[in-house]
Structure formats: C-alpha cells, structure tokens
Amino acid sequence: MATIAQLSTETLPHDVVSAVKALLPELRAAQSESDRLARPPTHIVERLREAGAYRLTIPKEYGGLQADMKTWMDTITEIGRGDAGVAWAVTLVASCNWAFSSFFPKHLVDEVFSEPNAALAGIFTGRVVNIRPVKGGIFIDKGTWFFNSGVYEATWDLLGVPMFDEAGEPAGPGIALVPMSDVKLLNDWNTSGIRGSGSTNVGVENLFIPNDRIVPLAPIAEGTQPRAYAGSLPRVAFMPLMASILTYPILGASLHMIETFMETLPRRDIKLTPYTKAAEAPVTHLQIGEATAKIEAARLLIEDGVREMDRWSQGADYMPMPLRARICRDTAFAERLMWEGVDLLASASGGSFSWLSNISNRLWQDVKVGTMHPLVSAPSNYELYGRMLAGIEPPLMLI
Structure with missing residues (x-):
C-alpha cells in the first residue's frame, strides 16, 4: 500500500x-x-x-x-x-x-529582466530605518531589514520604505527597488531550522531612491494598484498569495518526515513495552494515523486556497475580502496541522531522534522555524477572520 x-x-x-x-x-x-x-x-x-x-x-x-x-x-x-x-x-x-x-x-x-538570470528578493518591512524625503525621491541615511530570504541568489532587492507626499508628510508604506550592489549582506542568518534559505539581515546606507522606483504597499494589498503586466498570474490577490507560498516548503518537509519515519520504522524497537518492534505496537499505528491525517488535511487546505487563487486570477474582479481572509485563516491552520503532525512523529521516533545527525530532527526544526513567520500566525489570522464574521472591518493592510 x-x-x-x-x-x-x-x-x-x-x-x-x-x-x-x-x-x-x-x-x-x-x-x-x-x-x-x-x-x-x-x-x-x-x-x-x-x-x-x-x-x-x-x-x-x-x-x-x-x-x-x-x-x-x-x-x-x-x-x-x-x-x-x-x-x-x-x-x-x-x-x-x-x-x-x-x-x-x-x-x-x-x-x-533584460538580464538573463535576474531575480529579486525582498523584505517589505524595515526594522531600523532612517529615511527622509528629498527632491524626486527618498534618501536612506541608514536602514536595516531583517530576514531577507533568497537574497544571495538575487540581483535586485525589494525593500519596505516609508512614502511621503508632496509636502513631505508620511503617506504610508512603500516598496523600493534597489540593486543588490547597494545592499550590504550582514551574513547573520544563524538559526536552528530553514538554514538553507539564507535569510540574512541586510543594510543600506547613504542611498537615494527615485520615486519611480517606489510603489505603495496599501493599494497592492487592496487590489487597486495598476498592474504593469497583463498576464493572468498578476491578478492573484496579494496577501493570500504571500501567506500561501510559505506553506509549500513546510509541506515538502512534512512529507519527507512521513517518508523518513516509515523507512526507519522496521528497524526501530520500542522500550519498556511488551512489543519488541515499534511497527507492531498499536500506539505506533495510532500515532501514524493521526500524524498523517493532520499533514494530509493541511495539504488539502492549501490546495483549496491555491485553486481559489488560480480561479480568481482568470477574471477581472479582485478576490473579495472574506475569501482572502478565509484563505489566510486556512493557511495558518494548515501550518499548525503540519507542525502537530511532524511533532507527533518526532515523539514516536525514540531517543535516537535527539541526535543532531538524525534527519528527522532536522526536519522537525525546519517545520517549527517555518511556521513562525508572522504571515502564517494562527492567532492573528483567526482573529482577522473572526472580526470579519462579527461585522468588524479589519485594517485593509492586513488582508
């Protein structure tokens, strides 16, 4: 089977x-x-x-x-x-x-994209930024952005910056296009999981960015920002997409965890029980059944959101807010289910799981770290959806 x-x-x-x-x-x-x-x-x-x-x-x-x-x-x-x-x-x-x-x-x-291998990384929120309006754009005296995933492969960076109106007053958050030659990689990504992402912090100093290289973030989330390209993919709703895409690496790691557990199960004993082999113990069967159900349910939730995003991307209308909120809620719930499934398999793996050389330990760390991104925070997304059902309109920037 x-x-x-x-x-x-x-x-x-x-x-x-x-x-x-x-x-x-x-x-x-x-x-x-x-x-x-x-x-x-x-x-x-x-x-x-x-x-x-x-x-x-x-x-x-x-x-x-x-x-x-x-x-x-x-x-x-x-x-x-x-x-x-x-x-x-x-x-x-x-x-x-x-x-x-x-x-x-x-x-x-x-x-x-005139460069054959052009690629972009980005982080849309700054952590410590000293930015001021100047004629024709903004000037970054000094700024730091945390967790810039994929930046080592990128030729350009998209960095979250404040925008200003003609009077120099704050006008909401924006995203600035910056060549990687102007970005300093701090090489400080030192975590227990998702290490291969290269999500280092980055810094920028003494840099002018013209206004035409900055777009506003709020209209992008709301679906009112004009689109540069007329293909079907760009019409996917911004926030559901940004949340959903974070689940895909975790789903892959969760499937690898199931695969590893099942491959090693025949060689595993189970201490202090009447069973000499873990594969013969009913408790193991229960753990496998529950863990795989959680991971499979997560996959189905993710796929349902993906189908909705693909369907809505084909039409002229922007995905309605309740559906955007539901996909974000389901995405967060799927992340929680995957973590619970992987953690259950880890608990069933015996004392050898504690070795850092154990691939299951590595997968467990990857899934845990991957589920800590704020976009897939379960409490935040549950609250957002619950507010909408209760008739309390959420801030548009969140959905």
Missing part, C-alpha cells in the same frame, strides 16, 4: 515540477552544506536555475514560465522534500519576481 508521502509525490504534468523532482537526491546530499553555509550552495542554485525554478513567476515575454499557483505549489513542495530551507529561498524569490513584474512600472520590469 502506498503511503501519503508517495501518493502526494507522483509524477506531475509540468516540466518544472518534474525537473526539480529529479534533483531530490542532490538536494538531500547537499543539506549539510546548505546548513553550514546558511544559504543555498552555488551548485544547487545552478541546478535549480537550469530546472526553471527561479523563472516560475517571471512573465513569458521575459523568458519566464508565468506559472499558475498550482505549479508554484507543486514545484516548491518538491524542492522542500529535498531541503526546506532552499525551498523557502526559492519561493520567496518567486514571490518577489511576481510582485515586481505585477506592480512596478513596465520600463523597470524591462530593465531588470
């Missing part, structure tokens, strides 16, 4: 999915190197680039795949089965490529 992990990773019709799936042995073999470097190894980046992973969401007219959300999900999930940290970097680059080609002026999109 096939396991859920096997059923979820059958050959898929899209070439990019098949191409990254073929890289699974290389991704797993390079895990220790990605952990040591705290970023994707160069040879892995090249192999993923050859497979088309970094062109997922670039419009076709620039040589990209302009993939739909289901292809995006399947591609990153397969990479996540090999290395969730590397998958995290790729999905964040894909999201920034999508956001840039969707919302920035076309002349900038033409400029950036």
Whole structure:
C-alpha cells in the first residue's frame, strides 16, 4: 500500500515540477552544506536555475514560465522534500519576481529582466530605518531589514520604505527597488531550522531612491494598484498569495518526515513495552494515523486556497475580502496541522531522534522555524477572520 508521502509525490504534468523532482537526491546530499553555509550552495542554485525554478513567476515575454499557483505549489513542495530551507529561498524569490513584474512600472520590469538570470528578493518591512524625503525621491541615511530570504541568489532587492507626499508628510508604506550592489549582506542568518534559505539581515546606507522606483504597499494589498503586466498570474490577490507560498516548503518537509519515519520504522524497537518492534505496537499505528491525517488535511487546505487563487486570477474582479481572509485563516491552520503532525512523529521516533545527525530532527526544526513567520500566525489570522464574521472591518493592510 502506498503511503501519503508517495501518493502526494507522483509524477506531475509540468516540466518544472518534474525537473526539480529529479534533483531530490542532490538536494538531500547537499543539506549539510546548505546548513553550514546558511544559504543555498552555488551548485544547487545552478541546478535549480537550469530546472526553471527561479523563472516560475517571471512573465513569458521575459523568458519566464508565468506559472499558475498550482505549479508554484507543486514545484516548491518538491524542492522542500529535498531541503526546506532552499525551498523557502526559492519561493520567496518567486514571490518577489511576481510582485515586481505585477506592480512596478513596465520600463523597470524591462530593465531588470533584460538580464538573463535576474531575480529579486525582498523584505517589505524595515526594522531600523532612517529615511527622509528629498527632491524626486527618498534618501536612506541608514536602514536595516531583517530576514531577507533568497537574497544571495538575487540581483535586485525589494525593500519596505516609508512614502511621503508632496509636502513631505508620511503617506504610508512603500516598496523600493534597489540593486543588490547597494545592499550590504550582514551574513547573520544563524538559526536552528530553514538554514538553507539564507535569510540574512541586510543594510543600506547613504542611498537615494527615485520615486519611480517606489510603489505603495496599501493599494497592492487592496487590489487597486495598476498592474504593469497583463498576464493572468498578476491578478492573484496579494496577501493570500504571500501567506500561501510559505506553506509549500513546510509541506515538502512534512512529507519527507512521513517518508523518513516509515523507512526507519522496521528497524526501530520500542522500550519498556511488551512489543519488541515499534511497527507492531498499536500506539505506533495510532500515532501514524493521526500524524498523517493532520499533514494530509493541511495539504488539502492549501490546495483549496491555491485553486481559489488560480480561479480568481482568470477574471477581472479582485478576490473579495472574506475569501482572502478565509484563505489566510486556512493557511495558518494548515501550518499548525503540519507542525502537530511532524511533532507527533518526532515523539514516536525514540531517543535516537535527539541526535543532531538524525534527519528527522532536522526536519522537525525546519517545520517549527517555518511556521513562525508572522504571515502564517494562527492567532492573528483567526482573529482577522473572526472580526470579519462579527461585522468588524479589519485594517485593509492586513488582508
């Protein structure tokens, strides 16, 4: 009988999915190197680039795949089965490529994607920024942005900055396009999980950014920002997309956890019980049943949101707010279910799980760290959806 992990990773019709799936042995073999470097190894980046992973969401007219959300999900999930940290970097680059080609002026999109291997990373909120309005744009005296995932593979960065009106008064948050040559990588990504994402903090000093390289964030979230490119993908709702894409690496790691658990189960004993083999113990069967149910339920929730995003991307209307909030709620719940499933399998893995060399330990750390992103915070997303059902309108920036 096939396991859920096997059923979820059958050959898929899209070439990019098949191409990254073929890289699974290389991704797993390079895990220790990605952990040591705290970023994707160069040879892995090249192999993923050859497979088309970094062109997922670039419009076709620039040589990209302009993939739909289901292809995006399947591609990153397969990479996540090999290395969730590397998958995290790729999905964040894909999201920034999508956001840039969707919302920035076309002349900038033409400029950036004239480079064959152009890619964008980004972090839309600054942590410590000293920015002031000047004639024709803004000037960054000094700024720091935390957790800039995928930045080592990027040629440009999208950084969250304040915007100002003509009188120099604050006018809401914006996103600025900055060449990587003007961004300092602080090389401080030192975490217990998702290490291969290379999510280092970055800094910028003494830099002028013209106004035409800055777009407002609020209209993007609201669905009112003019679109630079007329393809179908750019019409996906911003916040549900940004939340959903964070689940794909974690789903891949969760499927890998099931696979590893089932492969090692025949060799595992179970101490201080009448059973000599863990595979014979009813408690193990119960744990497997519950853990796989949680992970499979999470996958179905994620896929349902992906289907909705793909469906709405084909029409002229922007996805309604209640549906956007529901997808974000389901995304957060799916993250919680995956963590609970992986944690349950970890608890059933015996004392050897504690070894840092145990791949299950690594997967457990990856899933836990991956579920800590604020966009997939369960309490915040539950509250947001609950407020809407109770008739209390939420701040538009959140959805």
